[in-house]
Amino acid sequence: xxxxxxxxxxxxxxxxxxxxxxxxxxxxxxxxxxxxxxxxxxxxxxxxxxxxxxxxxxxxxxxxxxxxxxxxxxxxxxxxxxxxxxxxxxxxxxxxxxxxxxxxxxxxxxxxxxxxxxxxxxxxxxxxxxxxxxxxxxxxxxxxxxxxxxxxxxxxxxxxxxxxxxxxxxxxxxxxxxxxxxxxxxxxxxxxx
Amino acid sequence: xxxxxxxxxxxxxxxxxxxxxxxxxxxxxxxxxxxxxxxxxxxxxxxxxxxxxxxxxxxxxxxxxxxxxxxxxxxxxxxxxxxxxxxxxxxxxxxxxxxxxxx
Amino acid sequence: xxxxxxxxxxxxxxxxxxxxxxxxxxxxxxxxxxxxxxxxxxxxxxxxxxxxxxxxxxxxxxxxxxxxxxxxxxxxxxxxxxxxxxxxxxxxxxxxxxxxxxxxxxxxxxxxxxxxxxxxxxxxxxxxxxxxxxxxxxxxxxxxxxxxxxxxxxxxxxxxxxxxxxxxxxxxxxxxxxxxxxxxxxxxxxxxxxxxxxxxxxxxxxxxxxxxxxxxxxxxxxxxxxxxxxxxxxxxxxxxxxxxxxxxxxxxxxxxxxxxxxxxxxxxxxxxxxxxxxxxxxxxxxxxxxxxxxxxxxxxxxxxxxxxxxxxxxxxxxxxxxxxxxxxxxxxxxxxxxxxxxxxxxxxxxxxxxxxxxxxxxxxxxxxxxxxxxxxxxxxxxxxxxxxxxxxxxxxxxxxxxxxxxxxxxxxxxxxxxxxxxxxxxxxxxxxxxxxxxxxxxxxxxxxxxxxxxxxxxxxxxxxxxxxxxxxxxxxxxxxxxxxxxxxxxxxxxxxxxxxxxxxxxxxxxxxxxxxxxxxxxxxxxxxxxxxxxxxxxxxxxxxxxxxxxxxxxxxxxxxxxxxxxxxxxxxxxxxxxxxxxxxxxxxxxxxxxxxxxxxx
Numbered sequence: 001x002x003x004x005x006x007x008x009x010x011x012x013x014x015x016x017x018x019x020x021x022x023x024x025x026x027x028x029x030x031x032x033x034x035x036x037x038x039x040x041x042x043x044x045x046x047x048x049x050x051x052x053x054x055x056x057x058x059x060x061x062x063x064x065x066x067x068x069x070x071x072x073x074x075x076x077x078x079x080x081x082x083x084x085x086x087x088x089x090x091x092x093x094x095x096x097x098x099x100x101x102x103x104x105x106x107x108x109x110x111x112x113x114x115x116x117x118x119x120x121x122x123x124x125x126x127x128x129x130x131x132x133x134x135x136x137x138x139x140x141x142x143x144x145x146x147x148x149x150x151x152x153x154x155x156x157x158x159x160x161x162x163x164x165x166x167x168x169x170x171x172x173x174x175x176x177x178x179x180x181x182x183x184x185x186x187x188x189x190x191x192x193x
Numbered sequence: 194x195x196x197x198x199x200x201x202x203x204x205x206x207x208x209x210x211x212x213x214x215x216x217x218x219x220x221x222x223x224x225x226x227x228x229x230x231x232x233x234x235x236x237x238x239x240x241x242x243x244x245x246x247x248x249x250x251x252x253x254x255x256x257x258x259x260x261x262x263x264x265x266x267x268x269x270x271x272x273x274x275x276x277x278x279x280x281x282x283x284x285x286x287x288x289x290x291x292x293x294x295x296x
Numbered sequence: 297x298x299x300x301x302x303x304x305x306x307x308x309x310x311x312x313x314x315x316x317x318x319x320x321x322x323x324x325x326x327x328x329x330x331x332x333x334x335x336x337x338x339x340x341x342x343x344x345x346x347x348x349x350x351x352x353x354x355x356x357x358x359x360x361x362x363x364x365x366x367x368x369x370x371x372x373x374x375x376x377x378x379x380x381x382x383x384x385x386x387x388x389x390x391x392x393x394x395x396x397x398x399x400x401x402x403x404x405x406x407x408x409x410x411x412x413x414x415x416x417x418x419x420x421x422x423x424x425x426x427x428x429x430x431x432x433x434x435x436x437x438x439x440x441x442x443x444x445x446x447x448x449x450x451x452x453x454x455x456x457x458x459x460x461x462x463x464x465x466x467x468x469x470x471x472x473x474x475x476x477x478x479x480x481x482x483x484x485x486x487x488x489x490x491x492x493x494x495x496x497x498x499x500x501x502x503x504x505x506x507x508x509x510x511x512x513x514x515x516x517x518x519x520x521x522x523x524x525x526x527x528x529x530x531x532x533x534x535x536x537x538x539x540x541x542x543x544x545x546x547x548x549x550x551x552x553x554x555x556x557x558x559x560x561x562x563x564x565x566x567x568x569x570x571x572x573x574x575x576x577x578x579x580x581x582x583x584x585x586x587x588x589x590x591x592x593x594x595x596x597x598x599x600x601x602x603x604x605x606x607x608x609x610x611x612x613x614x615x616x617x618x619x620x621x622x623x624x625x626x627x628x629x630x631x632x633x634x635x636x637x638x639x640x641x642x643x644x645x646x647x648x649x650x651x652x653x654x655x656x657x658x659x660x661x662x663x664x665x666x667x668x669x670x671x672x673x674x675x676x677x678x679x680x681x682x683x684x685x686x687x688x689x690x691x692x693x694x695x696x697x698x699x700x701x702x703x704x705x706x707x708x709x710x711x712x713x714x715x716x717x718x719x720x721x722x723x724x725x726x727x728x729x730x731x732x733x734x735x736x737x738x739x740x741x742x743x744x745x746x747x748x749x750x751x752x753x754x755x756x757x758x759x760x761x762x763x764x765x766x767x768x769x770x771x772x773x774x775x776x777x778x779x780x781x782x783x784x785x786x787x788x789x790x791x792x793x794x795x796x797x798x799x800x801x802x803x804x805x806x807x808x809x810x811x812x813x814x815x816x817x818x819x820x821x822x823x824x825x826x827x828x829x830x831x832x833x834x835x836x837x838x839x840x841x842x843x844x845x846x847x848x849x850x851x852x853x854x855x856x857x858x859x860x861x862x863x864x865x866x867x868x869x870x871x872x873x874x875x876x877x878x879x880x881x882x883x884x885x886x887x888x889x890x891x892x893x894x895x896x897x
Contacts, residue, residue, distance in 0.1 A: 013267075068215065
């Protein structure tokens with residue numbers, strides 16, 4: 001099997017990209033189940049803080065903006081890698097990772113203030129479902145940040161040329177999906193109480 | 194031949210498009226938060242917010258994730274589980290009495 | 297590690313010994329690993345069944361305690377579903393699918409190895425619970441709040457939850473792998489509607505896997521969080537709803553039964569045409585009905601919950617959807633029968649098992665559709681009537697289908713035929729045993745004997761039938777011994793098979809038995825659905841590769857990653873955070889090394 005034939009695919013589509021879309025489809029069911037549970041248990045806590053009392057819309061709006069802007073940065077990073085622009089590739093990859101870390105910072109702040117105000121993962125149904133749902137999302141963001149930093153390091157090692165753009169594209173798919181899940185969470189958990 | 198980012202089969206949005214979409218996302222989010230705070234919107238809060246976030250969702254998926262321009266197979270691979278998840282969520286809400294029906 | 301043109305012994309590339317098996321990324325070897333491991337677990341699950349049946353052979357029996365009995369039926373179910381049927385199917389996915397589509401391997405060979413090792417370690421982890429006297433005991437379906445910390449304070453359910461989470465990872469990884477493989481690695485000319493039905497059923501099964509497993513993952517995580525961190529998901533005191541578990545479990549659990557049966561249906565769809573010397577009747581319909589079953593399988597889950605009080609609307613809806621799903625299933629039966637009708641039928645062992653599948657699965661399907669009626673099900677549910685149903689479809693159906701596959705493809709994998717005389721003994725003794733074991737259960741159940749009880753009173757009047765059932769179970773065991781002997785004898789001394797002992801129609805029969813490392817000397821150009829049977833013959837495949845074929849070497853990172861995962865589970869069950877963290881670090885480290893290791897897949 002020559003190297004050219006090694007890249008032959010029946011559909012002309014890249015294996016990694018196909019695999020990642022299948023993975024994203026699977027994740028729809030994962031987050032779908034978590035969000036369903038949150039919705040099903042909404043308003044059923046018998047005690048403890050309620051969403052209305054404790055959720056901070058202004059602060060969360062800012063973190064939502066942050067994540068949306070990180071998607072922009074991601075898309076610009078991909079474009080830069082594809083055209084072989086090392087400087088901008090590193091800038092945008094770094095920016096995306098940074099914005100991701102900022103989002104995580106906001107989550108850390110939110111989680112710790114909730115705990116201080118009496119809402120933990122054990123307190124009531126709201127606490128259990130909220131922290132599990134947003135915590136799972138946050139864990140996904142953290143993994144995404146790790147992926148981005150890995151790409152950044154590879155770029156600095158000179159190993160992220162246009163021929164490796166598929167890796168950036170696939171990381172981008174993951175990152176945008178995580179953003180899109182947050183869009184749903186922000187609406188369904190924070191705005192529609 | 195592997196599908197190479199940047200040599201996509203369809204057309205490829207430029208930086209301008211990406212920035213425009215980012216701006217739209219920003220504006221919609223501001224509107225959403227605004228709708229949240231305006232008491233007059235209370236009765237139609239849910240449908241309005243769901244519609245607006247649906248638009249954001251679609252924009253990110255179609256443009257940033259490039260689904261609009263990519264092979265239809267990707268669209269199918271994403272949409273099928275998405276609709277399934279939606280169906281499961283709605284079914285569970287019915288079963289737990291969310292829409293006033295007793296399960 | 298490049299391998300030059302093989303002129304002699306194509307499969308002997310100097311890669312022998314334990315290390316070559318541990319680091320293998322070859323789909324054929326991985327298939328064999330799955331098959332052997334799954335069969336051993338199948339025997340363990342069978343032993344558990346024998347103990348169950350011995351305890352129930354007489355009323356008021358005292359062979360095992362109630363607590364032990366709970367562990368036996370829990371592990372029997374969990375083992376048979378996750379450690380026997382699924383990996384036996386996976387053995388065939390791995391070995392056969394790349395051959396049927398004309399590929400050299402799967403899309404992600406190291407991920408494939410990873411799936412196997414995670415499965416094996418997960419299965420060992422689950423069974424290790426016996427060593428600490430704390431095997432899972434809450435049923436294979438783990439209903440809360442019995443399985444909550446309050447009512448199950450021991451390690452039993454911790455083993456169960458963590459074991460299933462680990463096994464889920466293996467299944468998901470394989471799911472993505474095979475979806476990409478089947479869509480993207482087909483030989484030129486192998487259009488989707490030219491795929492062998494077994495490959496189609498594999499694809500549909502993997503789509504079900506990657507959509508259904510996340511749901512049970514979430515349900516299990518909730519239970520794990522409740523047990524470990526005191527969350528309230530299944531807490532009545534906090535206003536939680538115990539039915540949440542049941543919904544999440546069965547949203548997975550029902551698609552799971554289609555995961556269990558579709559591959560076997562695929563095997564039957566290959567075996568029947570070959571031994572009827574006639575193409576499958578209504579190929580497209582069989583494919584579409586498989587897809588329909590996979591899709592509709594998402595709409596029936598609450599038929600496992602007809603006794604919990606869902607209300608008339610939900611009961612009616614799920615009753616209706618359940619009746620509807622019998623339609624695509626029935627369609628397949630007619631297509632199979634029509635395939636045999638007018639054909640030149642050869643009654644090989646594989647064919648007997650395939651025909652046995654049809655007969656037993658129809659019986660199981662009939663009792664199944666009886667459950668679909670909520671009022672009737674109120675009498676049947678949680679009784680032996682359901683146990684009868686599920687064993688007819690899973691043993692009479694899936695297991696027989698898998699045995700058909702073994703007799704059919706054993707020659708391809710080993711180069712030798714299984715002995716037909718012994719095979720027929722295996723078949724007929726199994727047939728007798730399974731009907732003796734499971735048919736009386738219909739009556740036992742309707743007479744009122746519940747499931748999952750360790751004993752019963754003589755007044756119930758089911759004593760004789762229980763004894764008959766126990767005898768039947770032991771007859772199955774005897775049949776299995778015959779089979780094991782057959783395999784042991786035939787592996788080295790069976791009749792030599794050659795490329796195509798059965799005059800099959802599909803691509804796997806064009807290459808040597810066993811195939812060389814690289815499978816095909818040149819990737820075939822497919823011009824029809826039945827390449828070896830059609831009038832338009834495809835270009836002959838040369839005996840020797842025209843140019844050197846590079847076959848990737850092995851890798852140990854998949855094993856290390858798998859060890860990291862099982863380490864995390866072990867640390868969790870031991871409540872030792874440092875083990876969890878250390879194993880997590882091993883996992884992350886191995887993923888990085890895996891990602892950056894030079895590997896030409």
